Amino acid sequence: MLQNVMATPSPLTVAQLIPALDSGGAERCVVDVAQAVVEAGHRSLVISAGGRLTSELKASGSEHLTRQIGRKSPMLLREALWLRSILTAERIDLLDVHSRVPAWVAWLALSSRAEQLRPALVTTVHGFNRPGIHSRIMTRGDVVIAVSESVRTFLQTHYAGLSSNRVTVIPRGVNRETFAPRTQVNSEWRERFFQQFPECRGRQVLTLAGRLSRGKGHGDLLHLLSRLNRRGQPVHGLCVGSLEGRGDYVRELQSMARNLGVADRVSFPGVRNDLPQIYAISSVVLSLSVKPESFGLVVAEALSMGRPVVGYAHGGVAEQLEVNYPEGVITPGDLQQLEDCVFAILAGRIGPPTASQIIQTSEMTGKTVAVYEQLVRRRCP
Numbered sequence: 001m002l003q004n005v006m007a008t009p010s011p012l013t014v015a016q017l018i019p020a021l022d023s024g025g026a027e028r029c030v031v032d033v034a035q036a037v038v039e040a041g042h043r044s045l046v047i048s049a050g051g052r053l054t055s056e057l058k059a060s061g062s063e064h065l066t067r068q069i070g071r072k073s074p075m076l077l078r079e080a081l082w083l084r085s086i087l088t089a090e091r092i093d094l095l096d097v098h099s100r101v102p103a104w105v106a107w108l109a110l111s112s113r114a115e116q117l118r119p120a121l122v123t124t125v126h127g128f129n130r131p132g133i134h135s136r137i138m139t140r141g142d143v144v145i146a147v148s149e150s151v152r153t154f155l156q157t158h159y160a161g162l163s164s165n166r167v168t169v170i171p172r173g174v175n176r177e178t179f180a181p182r183t184q185v186n187s188e189w190r191e192r193f194f195q196q197f198p199e200c201r202g203r204q205v206l207t208l209a210g211r212l213s214r215g216k217g218h219g220d221l222l223h224l225l226s227r228l229n230r231r232g233q234p235v236h237g238l239c240v241g242s243l244e245g246r247g248d249y250v251r252e253l254q255s256m257a258r259n260l261g262v263a264d265r266v267s268f269p270g271v272r273n274d275l276p277q278i279y280a281i282s283s284v285v286l287s288l289s290v291k292p293e294s295f296g297l298v299v300a301e302a303l304s305m306g307r308p309v310v311g312y313a314h315g316g317v318a319e320q321l322e323v324n325y326p327e328g329v330i331t332p333g334d335l336q337q338l339e340d341c342v343f344a345i346l347a348g349r350i351g352p353p354t355a356s357q358i359i360q361t362s363e364m365t366g367k368t369v370a371v372y373e374q375l376v377r378r379r380c381p
């Protein structure tokens with residue numbers, strides 16, 4: 001792991017690569033780190049296909065280059081040749097890649113350059129990618145950033161050649177001003193929300209936020225709603241996440257909800273820009289992913305606000321809950337334990353978290369920029 005040294009005196013040009021900038025923990029990380037790079041006096045570039053976060057990225061002082069670098073296609077070599085030209089034209093000092101296909105593009109671009117002319121390479125690993133040649137590319141960085149201890153363990157378990165001194169853990173951070181403890185929801189927002197979703201009024205809200213995909217545990221939420229309904233608990237489920245391209249899956253969930261008798265107890269509000277307010281009115285925030293999450297940003301955000309979180313005990317979610325809210329740790333797939341735990345919280349027998357050790361965004365981005373500066377200084381003393 002890199003040791004603390006003085007910051008690099010001259011400004012750097014840092015380029016981050018990610019497939020797109022729509023939504024998600026990795027995308028949020030890129031935008032936050034880009035802002036910190038600019039605030040540290042460096043130049044920030046992001047290369048992606050673009051998306052809804054692009055305007056926020058530019059507003060904080062970063063530049064954006066639009067390229068389809070995240071698609072698996074025969075055009076990979078063309079993108080690598082383009083990137084090679086950009087490395088020279090933009091005088092890039094450091095690349096940070098956040099996904100496997102962009103990592104291959106970067107590796108091909110760098111491999112054709114002399115060692116002394118290559119920018120430093122950082123790979124930031126956000127997930128438990130299937131081990132193999134395609135995923136191994138994420139271990140090729142001069143420094144490999146893991147977003148949790150679980151990711152570090154996973155990498156060192158599956159890639160024996162990965163030296164431990166090249167891996168550093170920097171957990172994702174939460175903006176404590178946005179996701180603040182004891183956030184109060186004003187009456188105007190509350191009224192607008194209940195006009196949009198009148199079925200939530202007078203019920204205890206259970207929120208599951210994240211991509212609408214089968215691995216996120218929406219089916220378990222529907223079974224939980226059915227079980228709590230039979231116990232006379234007035235609950236309503238919110239499945240917050242993008243609906244784009246998810247029509248078939250949403251219709252499948254709606255059919256399941258009808259079969260379970262809870263069709264009027266679940267809503268799919270799509271992507272929301274008011275997650276802090278939704279967390280604030282939620283009685284419980286849930287993380288029910290079938291496979292381990294590498295970090296679980298939703299869990300961190302809700303815990304930061306002091307909201308009760310119930311999640312399956314694996315991956316980064318277990319890491320966070322065991323430290324901040326062990327009452328919410330559930331055996332993966334155990335619907336009876338899930339029901340009993342959520343019912344106890346709704347009944348007031350289990351209180352909310354009293355404090356959290358979730359790191360702030362500024363701490364996460366500060367550590368990341370320090371890695372960049374130290375790495376470039378080490379390569380070019």
